[in-house]
Amino acid sequence: MSQTTEQNMELVQRYLAEADRGNHEILLDVMTEDVRVHFGEAELDRDTCVATFKSFYAAFPDLSHEFQDLFATGDRVVLRAIDRGTHRGEFMGLPPTGRSVKFSVIAIFRFEEGRIAEVWEEVDMLGLLGQLGVSLPPDAT
Numbered sequence: 001m002s003q004t005t006e007q008n009m010e011l012v013q014r015y016l017a018e019a020d021r022g023n024h025e026i027l028l029d030v031m032t033e034d035v036r037v038h039f040g041e042a043e044l045d046r047d048t049c050v051a052t053f054k055s056f057y058a059a060f061p062d063l064s065h066e067f068q069d070l071f072a073t074g075d076r077v078v079l080r081a082i083d084r085g086t087h088r089g090e091f092m093g094l095p096p097t098g099r100s101v102k103f104s105v106i107a108i109f110r111f112e113e114g115r116i117a118e119v120w121e122e123v124d125m126l127g128l129l130g131q132l133g134v135s136l137p138p139d140a141t
Contacts, residue, residue: 008075008111008114009071009077011030011116012077012079012116013067013070014030015116019057020063020065022057024053024054024057025050027046027049027050028046028050031046031049031116031117032046032117033046034046035049035115035117035118037049038118038121039121039123040123058089058090059087059088059096060085060086060088061085061086061088062084062085063083063085064085065082065083065105066083066084067080068080068082075110075112076108076109076111078106078109079106079107079108080104080106081104081105081106081107082103083102083105083123084101084102085100086098086099086100086101087100087101087132092129094132097132097133099131101128102131104124105122105123105124106121107119108120108121
C-alpha cells in the first residue's frame with residue numbers, strides 16, 4: 001500500500017499527539033519492526049527507541065510539541081518543533097528539578113508501506129541540560 005505525503009504527515013502528527021496523551025505504545029503501531037532511529041551518534045532499534053521514549057516522558061510527563069514546520073516530499077516527512085515540559089522525573093541521572101524547559105527538535109522520518117522505517121533526530125540537548133542546571137566546562141562544547 002502506497003501512502004501519500006499527506007497521510008505520512010498525518011501519521012507523524014497522530015503519533016506525537018498520542019504520545020503526549022500518554023499512549024507510548026503508539027510507536028509499536030507506527031514503526032516498522034526493523035526501524036532504525038538515529039539519535040545524534042546513536043542508532044536505536046525499535047525496542048530501545050520505545051524504552052528511551054518512555055524514559056523521556058517519565059522525566060518530562062507534560063512534554064508537548066509545538067510544530068514550527070512540517071512538510072513532506074517523497075517518502076520523507078520533516079518536522080521542526082519546539083518541545084516544552086517540566087522536569088519531574090530522573091533524566092540522564094539528574095534528579096527532578098521541577099524546572100520548565102523549552103528546546104528545539106528537528107526530525108526526518110522515512111516511510112515504507114505506511115509506517116516509519118527510519119528516523120534521524122537532532123535535539124538541542126546542550127540547551128536542555130543547561131536549563132536543568134548542568135554546566136559544562138568551556139572546552140567541552
